[in-house]
Amino acid sequence: MITGIDHIVLTVHDIEAARSFYARVLGVEVETFGAGRRALKVGGQKINLQTLGQETRNHAAIGCGDVCLLTELPPEAVLAKLAADGVPVVEGPVQKTGARGPITSVYFCDPDGNLIEVSSNPAWAAGWGGDAKGSRRADPAAIVCFARSRQAYWGTIAATKDRPAARGGQSDPPPQPPTFLRGGRVPGKSRAPRHHGCTPNSPCVRQPAAERIATLPPRPLRGYGRAMPDMPPQIAILLASYQGARHIAAQLDSLATQDYRHWRLVVSDDGSTDDTIGIVRGFAAAHPGHEVTIVDGPREGATRNFLSLIAAVRPGEALAYCDQDDVWLPDRLSRGVRAIEAVAAGDRPPGIDAVGDDAPPAGPQPTGMAPGNVARAPADVPPAGAGSFACPPVFAETLPAGESLRAGVAPPAADAVHASSGTSAAATPPPGARAVLHVTRTTICDSDLRPLRPAPLYRRPPGFRNALIQACTPGNTTLVNPAGVAILRTGAEAAARADIVSHDWWTYQLISGAGGLVIRDPAQTVLYRQHRGNVMGRNDTPRAMLARISRLSAGHYGDWLRSNVVALEGARALLTPENRAVLDGFAAALRAPGPRAATELARLGLYRQTVAGTAAFYAAAAMGRLGPRR
Numbered sequence: 134m135i136t137g138i139d140h141i142v143l144t145v146h147d148i149e150a151a152r153s154f155y156a157r158v159l160g161v162e163v164e165t166f167g168a169g170r171r172a173l174k175v176g177g178q179k180i181n182l183q184t185l186g187q188e189t190r191n192h193a194a195i196g197c198g199d200v201c202l203l204t205e206l207p208p209e210a211v212l213a214k215l216a217a218d219g220v221p222v223v224e225g226p227v228q229k230t231g232a233r234g235p236i237t238s239v240y241f242c243d244p245d246g247n248l249i250e251v252s253s254n255p256a257w258a259a260g261w262g263g264d265a266k267g268s269r270r271a272d273p274a275a276i277v278c279f280a281r282s283r284q285a286y287w288g289t290i291a292a293t294k295d296r297p298a299a300r301g302g303q304s305d306p307p308p309q310p311p312t313f314l315r316g317g318r319v320p321g322k323s324r325a326p327r328h329h330g331c332t333p334n335s336p337c338v339r340q341p342a343a344e345r346i347a348t349l350p351p352r353p354l355r356g357y358g359r360a361m362p363d364m365p366p367q368i369a370i371l372l373a374s375y376q377g378a379r380h381i382a383a384q385l386d387s388l389a390t391q392d393y394r395h396w397r398l399v400v401s402d403d404g405s406t407d408d409t410i411g412i413v414r415g416f417a418a419a420h421p422g423h424e425v426t427i428v429d430g431p432r433e434g435a436t437r438n439f440l441s442l443i444a445a446v447r448p449g450e451a452l453a454y455c456d457q458d459d460v461w462l463p464d465r466l467s468r469g470v471r472a473i474e475a476v477a478a479g480d481r482p483p484g485i486d487a488v489g490d491d492a493p494p495a496g497p498q499p500t501g502m503a504p505g506n507v508a509r510a511p512a513d514v515p516p517a518g519a520g521s522f523a524c525p526p527v528f529a530e531t532l533p534a535g536e537s538l539r540a541g542v543a544p545p546a547a548d549a550v551h552a553s554s555g556t557s558a559a560a561t562p563p564p565g566a567r568a569v570l571h572v573t574r575t576t577i578c579d580s581d582l583r584p585l586r587p588a589p590l591y592r593r594p595p596g597f598r599n600a601l602i603q604a605c606t607p608g609n610t611t612l613v614n615p616a617g618v619a620i621l622r623t624g625a626e627a628a629a630r631a632d633i634v635s636h637d638w639w640t641y642q643l644i645s646g647a648g649g650l651v652i653r654d655p656a657q658t659v660l661y662r663q664h665r666g667n668v669m670g671r672n673d674t675p676r677a678m679l680a681r682i683s684r685l686s687a688g689h690y691g692d693w694l695r696s697n698v699v700a701l702e703g704a705r706a707l708l709t710p711e712n713r714a715v716l717d718g719f720a721a722a723l724r725a726p727g728p729r730a731a732t733e734l735a736r737l738g739l740y741r742q743t744v745a746g747t748a749a750f751y752a753a754a755a756m757g758r759l760g761p762r763r
Contacts, residue, residue: 140172140179141200144193145245148182154244158218159202159251175202196246201231201238204253211239211251223248366615368396368466369446370455373430373438377457378407380662383582385416387460393467396453397424399445403432409457439608439636443618443625452618454608454637459575460582460660469571469612472652476569568617568649570640573610575661582660591742595651597712600642601719602694602750603741606651608637609659613644620647620707627703634693639700646701646716648709691759695723727757 145151148171155161155173162174173180185195204211208226215222225239229252236252243249370388374381388398400413410427417425428445430438439454446452453466574588591605599605613621624643633639645651698720705713715737722733731754741747753759 138178140181141198142181142183142188142193143198143200143243143245143247144183144185144188144195145243145247146184146195147244148184150244151182158214158220198243198245198247199250200247201250201252203231203236204251206253208237208239208253211253215239215241365393365395366451366470367447367449368393368451368453368470368612370396370398370453371439371442371445372398372400372455372457373403373435373442374400374405374409374413374457375403375430375435375438376405376407377409378405378412380458380664381409382412382416383460384455384457385412387462387465388455389416389420390463391461391466392463393470394422396466397426398455399426399428399442401428401430401438401442401445403430403434403438436633436636437629440625440629440633443621446618446622449615450618451615452611452613452621454611454640456609458662458664459609460662462658462660464656465573465610465658466612468573468654468656468658469652472571472654473569473612473614476650476652477567566614566616568620568644568647569614569652570606570617570644570649571612571614571652571654572606573654573656573658575607575610575659576657578660578662580662580664582662584660585663587657588661589742590655591653593740593742595641595645595653597642597645597715598737598739599742600638600645601697601715602739603746604635604638604641605742606637606641606653607659607661608635608640609661611637611640613640617644617649620644620649620704624700624704624707628700631696631700631703633696633700639697642697642701643704643707646708646712648712690753691723691761694719694759695761698723722754723759724761726760727755730757730759731755 143151152163152171152173156163164172164174164179166172171182173182180200183193185193212222212226220241223240223242226237227240229236229238229250231252231254234254236254238250238252240248240250372384388396398417402410402413413425413427417423426445428442431441443452451470453469455461574590576587577585579585588607593599595606620643621640624639628636628639641651698716701708701716702720705716708716718733718737719739722730722737725733731751734754735751739750741750
């Protein structure tokens with residue numbers, strides 16, 4: 134006779150408070166029905182909410198409810214979300230028996246004392262495990278759930294810290310760090326905003342993995358209400374690969390989850406002998422809606438490989454650098470596109486940490502510079518007006534494998550994989566368009582993508598005087614608009630000849646030196662995997678700091694600075710007159726003896742992002758550590 138359950142009823146003190154709790158913590162959709170009644174939508178069923186006394190036909194009491202809700206997420210992700218929202222766990226994870234078989238449950242109470250059980254079957258979370266070879270290849274939707282739970286946790290840490298003390302003088306204790314994936318602990322704190330909660334009723338759970346990302350709401354870019362431009366730019370994702378089979382699959386999967394769909398992928402491989410190329414080919418075959426091209430790299434290291442990839446960007450395209458071993462969050466691209474468009478329209482909302490107009494810090498400044506943190510833009514630099522991305526379309530045709538591209542760029546190798554539905558629209562930057570570089574922060578993770586801490590949050594303004602002596606714009610979060618790409622393409626050959634150490638450092642220098650805008654967004658959009666094969670890796674550990682001191686003492690840092698100067702000299706015509714003068718003064722100071730070098734560098738107003746870092750730089754200059762090695 135009975136075929137299923139339509140709804141159940143929970144009795145609560147305050148319907149709006151209960152509605153808010155379930156929507157915030159579990160992401161449950163709330164509907165209004167009848168004469169203003171409220172209900173929680175859970176799959177094909179619902180939970181009606183009522184206040185005490187509203188129903189007189191039974192003996193309803195507040196806090197007597199006991200409900201089991203199902204999720205496809207593993208218990209670790211459930212614990213992470215609860216910790217993020219400061220909800221104490223009553224019990225779990227524990228093994229139970231549900232209507233469909235074994236389940237793993239986590240118990241907690243809602244604000245009215247109703248016992249809520251969130252359960253999963255171990256098989257439902259299989260997408261979070263490793264494959265037969267032991268590589269951590271996560272399901273794309275699992276990446277979304279994990280990442281957003283992680284960021285919600287750090288947002289709660291910050292909110293707890295700032296919360297006023299309760300009566301009695303005792304402040305609320307911070308939530309316990311959640312355990313992600315394989316039990317990694319997450320220290321540290323950040324002011325990242327709370328985001329989407331992944332729950333049984335969330336889009337990322339209701340749909341098949343391949344379709345989930347299409348309905349995930351983007352994380353809010355605070356202060357930006359603008360939609361995408363009418364003609365969304367095509368973005369060339371540039372991935373330099375070498376022996377990346379262990380981790381590249383997870384990175385490629387995260388590209389497929391991007392909520393910005395107008396991209397193509399160019400992979401330049403430096404002669405991998407593992408299955409790197411095979412994995413890329415499989416990805417191309419599985420995603421026919423995106424063009425994927427494989428080319429032979431120069432086989433001279435990662436930096437030279439990335440520089441060579443810039444030539445593969447078609448006129449009118451933006452570019453995004455992509456490391457083979459990271460994982461992108463779904464808004465890695467869309468966040469940058471929205472930010473660049475909004476700034477181009479003259480907006481500067483609080484969600485963006487800093488926008489650099491070649492802005493020196495307060496302190497020693499050359500004559501003619503505006504005081505404070507924002508400098509006057511050079512007179513010969515076009516204003517940042519609307520149209521950084523909204524450009525006239527240019528037709529670009531995708532050809533079968535083995536043939537060259539018809540967009541003025543022929544790949545250096547014939548091994549090209551093109552998986553596309555047909556054509557794609559590109560864009561051409563209008564004359565006078567201003568170069569823009571957008572970067573975000575990363576989440577530093579271990580080799581199994583267990584978060585360790587957010588990357589440092591820098592507060593001093595970006596600009597050429599900072600870029601000359603510090604690489605602080607992570608390449609794996611970089612997005613450069615078409616006008617910026619044109620500048621990079623012009624300067625790439627000189628950079629390769631100079632044998633620069635870092636393509637992202639050079640990108641920051643050239644864009645800021647040419648009078649472009651540098652947008653530094655505090656959001657974390659990339660899971661930055663740390664492992665023994667990292668070319669650069671994190672630089673905030675005691676070991677990394679000791680290594681930097683060692684390189685500084687040995688003169689390697691000075692060598693890097695001189696290589697960068699040579700690269701910028703090769704692109705001198707691209708720099709503003711003011712920044713050409715700064716570059717000349719910088720080059721002269723590097724040739725000067727110690728104390729005089731420090732004086733000349735201070736006169737230029739050069740700075741690093743921390744006071745201690747700036748002091749260490751000038752101390753090294755005074756001791757002659759920046760001069761040529763003998």
